[in-house]
Amino acid sequence: MLSFFTVCFFKAQSGKLVEVEKLGWSINMPNSFNDMNQNKKAIQYVETKDKSQNKTENPKTEKTEDIKFQAKNNTFFMLFSDRNKTVDKLVQVATVNKNTDELIESIKKTNADAKFTKNITKDEIGKTSFYKTFIKVDLGNNVSQNYIIYNGIINGYNASFCIIYLNETSELTELLNAFKDSKFKIQ
Numbered sequence: 001m002l003s004f005f006t007v008c009f010f011k012a013q014s015g016k017l018v019e020v021e022k023l024g025w026s027i028n029m030p031n032s033f034n035d036m037n038q039n040k041k042a043i044q045y046v047e048t049k050d051k052s053q054n055k056t057e058n059p060k061t062e063k064t065e066d067i068k069f070q071a072k073n074n075t076f077f078m079l080f081s082d083r084n085k086t087v088d089k090l091v092q093v094a095t096v097n098k099n100t101d102e103l104i105e106s107i108k109k110t111n112a113d114a115k116f117t118k119n120i121t122k123d124e125i126g127k128t129s130f131y132k133t134f135i136k137v138d139l140g141n142n143v144s145q146n147y148i149i150y151n152g153i154i155n156g157y158n159a160s161f162c163i164i165y166l167n168e169t170s171e172l173t174e175l176l177n178a179f180k181d182s183k184f185k186i187q
Contacts, residue, residue: 015178020066020079023154024185030174033069033077071171076164077179081157095158096120096131096151103147107137114139126184128152130161148176154184 015028016035066079086092097120104116115138123132130152137145143166150161161179165172 018067018069020081023066023081023157023159025154025159025182027178027182029069029077030071030171030178032071032171032174033075034071036068036070071169071175073169073171074166075169075171075175076162077175078162078164080160080162084153084156084158092151092153092158093131096133099151099160100133100135100149104135107145111137111139123150125150125180126182128154128184128186150179155186 015030016033017026018029019026064081066081067077068079069077100118100120104118107114107116117134117136117138119134121132121134123130130150133147133149133151135147135149137147139145146165148163150159152159163172163175163179
C-alpha cells in the first residue's frame with residue numbers, strides 16, 4: 001500500500017514546472033515533452049500597399065508565442081497570447097469562430113483535398129472558462145492532423161493554448177491530463 005502511494009505521489013510530482021507569469025498560469029509539463037522555447041519576440045502582422053516595402057508603418061496586431069513544446073510522437077503544445085481589447089463575450093465567440101475558419105482556410109491552401117471536422121464547445125479548467133475548439137483534418141490514406149485549441153481571457157490577455165497531434169498516444173493523454181490539472185491565479 002505504501003508503494004502505491006509513493007508511485008501516485010511521484011507520478012503527480014514528475015514533469016517540468018512551466019509558468020507564464022503574466023497569465024498567472026502554471027503547468028507540470030510531462031517529461032516526454034522537450035522545451036523548444038528560444039528568445040521569442042512579438043510577431044508583427046502588417047498591411048502594406050507595396051509588397052516590396054521593407055519598413056512597416058501600420059502594425060495590425062501583435063501576438064507572442066509564449067511557449068512551445070514537442071514530444072517525440074509529433075505532439076505539440078503551444079501558447080500564444082496578446083493583450084485583450086474587449087470583455088464582450090459575443091466578440092470573443094466571433095473571434096474564436098473567425099480564427100478557426102482562418103486556420104482551416106490556411107490548411108486548405110496546402111491540402112486542397114483535405115476534409116475538415118470542427119467542433120467548438122465551452123470548457124472550464126481551474127475555474128477559468130474557455131472556448132475549446134477541436135479540428136480534425138482528414139488528409140486521406142488514414143492520416144489526420146488534429147488541433148485542440150483552448151481560447152480564454154486570462155488576466156487581461158487573450159490566451160490560446162494549442163495542442164496539435166497526429167495520433168492519440170500516451171504522450172497526448174499525459175499532456176491533456178497535465179493541462180486539465182494546470183493552475184490559474186486570477187489577478
